[in-house]
Amino acid sequence: MHRKLVFTLALAAACSMVPAQAAALTPTEQRIVAEVRAWSGDAIALLERSARINSGTMNLPGVRAVGAVFAREFEALGFRTAWLDMPPAMRRAGHLVAVRDGKRGKRLLLLGHLDTVFEADAPGPLWERDGAADDARGQGVGDMKGGNVVVVAALRALQRAGALDDTRITVMFTGDEEDAGEPRSVSRRDMVELAKRSDIALGFEGTVTDGGQATATVGRRATASFDLEVKARQGHSQGVFGPGGYGAVYEAARILDSFRREVVEPGLSFNPGVILGGTMVAYDEAKGGGTAAGKTNVIANTVTVKSDLRYLDYAQRDRAQARMRAIVAQSLPGASATITFRDSYPPMAVTPGNLKLLDVYSQASSDAGLGTIAALPATARGAGDIQFVAPYIDSLDGLGASGSGAHSPAERVELASIERAAIRTALLIYRLTR
Numbered sequence: 001m002h003r004k005l006v007f008t009l010a011l012a013a014a015c016s017m018v019p020a021q022a023a024a025l026t027p028t029e030q031r032i033v034a035e036v037r038a039w040s041g042d043a044i045a046l047l048e049r050s051a052r053i054n055s056g057t058m059n060l061p062g063v064r065a066v067g068a069v070f071a072r073e074f075e076a077l078g079f080r081t082a083w084l085d086m087p088p089a090m091r092r093a094g095h096l097v098a099v100r101d102g103k104r105g106k107r108l109l110l111l112g113h114l115d116t117v118f119e120a121d122a123p124g125p126l127w128e129r130d131g132a133a134d135d136a137r138g139q140g141v142g143d144m145k146g147g148n149v150v151v152v153a154a155l156r157a158l159q160r161a162g163a164l165d166d167t168r169i170t171v172m173f174t175g176d177e178e179d180a181g182e183p184r185s186v187s188r189r190d191m192v193e194l195a196k197r198s199d200i201a202l203g204f205e206g207t208v209t210d211g212g213q214a215t216a217t218v219g220r221r222a223t224a225s226f227d228l229e230v231k232a233r234q235g236h237s238q239g240v241f242g243p244g245g246y247g248a249v250y251e252a253a254r255i256l257d258s259f260r261r262e263v264v265e266p267g268l269s270f271n272p273g274v275i276l277g278g279t280m281v282a283y284d285e286a287k288g289g290g291t292a293a294g295k296t297n298v299i300a301n302t303v304t305v306k307s308d309l310r311y312l313d314y315a316q317r318d319r320a321q322a323r324m325r326a327i328v329a330q331s332l333p334g335a336s337a338t339i340t341f342r343d344s345y346p347p348m349a350v351t352p353g354n355l356k357l358l359d360v361y362s363q364a365s366s367d368a369g370l371g372t373i374a375a376l377p378a379t380a381r382g383a384g385d386i387q388f389v390a391p392y393i394d395s396l397d398g399l400g401a402s403g404s405g406a407h408s409p410a411e412r413v414e415l416a417s418i419e420r421a422a423i424r425t426a427l428l429i430y431r432l433t434r
Helices: 003-016 020-024 027-038 040-051 060-076 141-160 189-196 247-262 314-329 352-367 415-432
Strands: 080-084 095-100 104-113 128-130 135-137 167-174 200-203 213-217 222-232 269-278 280-284 289-293 302-311 335-345 374-376 394-396 412-414
Touching: 027 040, 027 141, 027 415, 040 060, 040 135, 040 141, 040 415, 060 080, 060 095, 060 141, 060 167, 095 189, 104 141, 104 189, 104 415, 141 167, 141 412, 141 415, 167 189, 200 415, 213 352, 222 247, 222 269, 222 314, 247 269, 247 302, 247 314, 247 335, 269 280, 280 302, 302 314, 314 335, 352 374, 352 394, 352 415, 412 415
Parallel strands: 104 167, 104 200, 200 394, 213 374, 269 289
Antiparallel strands: 080 095, 095 167, 128 135, 135 412, 222 302, 222 335, 269 302, 280 289
16 A cells, blocks of 8 residues: 555544544644554554663663663654763763754753663563553653653654644753762753753653542652751760750650651651661761660760751741751750751742643643643652753643552553653643744
8 A cells, every 4th residue: 555545544543533522623733643643552662662771870871772762763853862971970871862943932841861760680570561451561661761752752743743843842861860960060960051041841750640630740849858966965874864964865856856846837848767876876878877886774975867858949948947957956954966958959849830831731631632630739749850940941740651650660651641641742842832
């Protein structure tokens, strides 16, 4: 059969599958949807090719190999690609960047990542189909090789529909999202610079569905930490409630429980994940653990606490830190303490611009007959790359594939969700670049 006739028949069949609710789509948008649907089998094949390559963050050749798979896809769509190496001392593979220059519409920055949490010796299959459930199980299939495929499928549909010409789109797939290289001022420098030359950032971490309602992410809490160091007079346990003081363990308990009771706001959380106390304490930052020794008849002189800290915005951070410092200063007799704070990922604040983006995305989804999109609470997601660019430009995340079991040997992706996400994304990009 002639190739043109095959394409025409496939396009007509795909158009017939567009739900009746899609009447709000223009003819060009209807073709974009048809192109996504027509390529769905190839999209799954692309996911399988990338998933069969282990790309744990520390498997540098594997990360680069997955980058090469996606670079070929972008080059076929007319993008210029480049690999950004990191300094060797950082022990990170680097990042893939693909650029398409133009003059029309918003300047878009699309974010994904090539690495997974599964290093080369991790248990679990690289790729395994479950035909009955229309799922695939594998390392990073949802987080986030499925999201990367959504990007390619959406851009390909736009290109086939003649809607990619003269657009201004940059794609950045990082090689170390799961364990960002230090210093982050280096590992995320290029991302920030690209953001400053863009108008909008779209992130393709997995779509979260809540009770059947698809969501997108308009805010993420910052990640930070605090170190609490407590010192006290060492002495015989018989005098623990006397003039000599209560010891370091009681002082640490007072401080942490006061934090729990008094430093309370919606969206604010802290988790003392490690606590070591006694007369001899040693903590190894690199290993994330340590040792403690003491005797029950000796008042402990030292406690070390390592805690996570998450907040919605810098104003909330500053309020929390001020209250924590005041609590720490109210020492029990014979004890003293210091607290130090460290920021990690900046907050993705819920802004009017982000909410407007969500409205455009939700409308595109609704027009395609895929339902509306709700805002996911900022407390429902962990840290992500989009937080480094959100302070500079309007941002929306969670546009990728749906699945379950992320970061576990049971990680799965719902294969049909790739098509849905690609349709929504392609329509969103089309409307933003008109």
